Structure formats: C-alpha cells, structure tokens
Amino acid sequence: MKAKTLKRGDTIGVIAQSEPITEEEKEDIEKSVKLIKELGIKVKFGEHAFENSTGYGETAKNKAEDINKMFEDKEIDGIFCAMRRIQLQLSI
Secondary structure, eight states, X not given: OOOOOOOTXXXXXXXXXXXXXXXXXXXXXXXXXXXXXXXXXXXXEOTTTTOOSSXXXXXXXXXXXHHHHHHXXXXXXXXXXXXXXXXXXXXX
16 A cells, blocks of 8 residues: 655644653654644644553553544544654554
C-alpha cells in the first residue's frame, strides 16, 4: 500500500504509540507542528497523545483507541507517530 502525497489543506493525526511525550519534548513538538502548519497541513492530536498514566506511556487500551479513532476519522489524511526526540513516522 502506498501512502498518498499530502497537500495543502490535508490533515494529519498525531498519536503517541510508544514512549510518553515528556514536558521537555513538548517545545520540540510545538516547533514541528508550526513547520507542518506552514506547509498548509492541519494537525490533530490523539486524545491520549500527551497522557502518561502508566509511567512509561499511556495504557494499551487508550493507545488503541487513539489510533482506531484516527483511522475512522474521514478528515485524517495521514497518521504520524510522535516518539521521543520527535521522530515522526508516517503510518498511512
């Protein structure tokens, strides 16, 4: 499966499916979001993207809920996974 090319006006969803996003990393995320928005792409975060209820991230149930909602959301044109040090991976 080949991902479609993102264009102005598209929306990406951002989820945290691995380690938690720390307070220190939020500034880096804000910079990344600013750059993405300058390209004309909208950004939507998963409901639990910044939560860390387990000490090593969010619960598996909440992570699954976030990614499933992104796949169900017809406005989402691509899904990115935010990981420590703001490495973004294109999921679709």
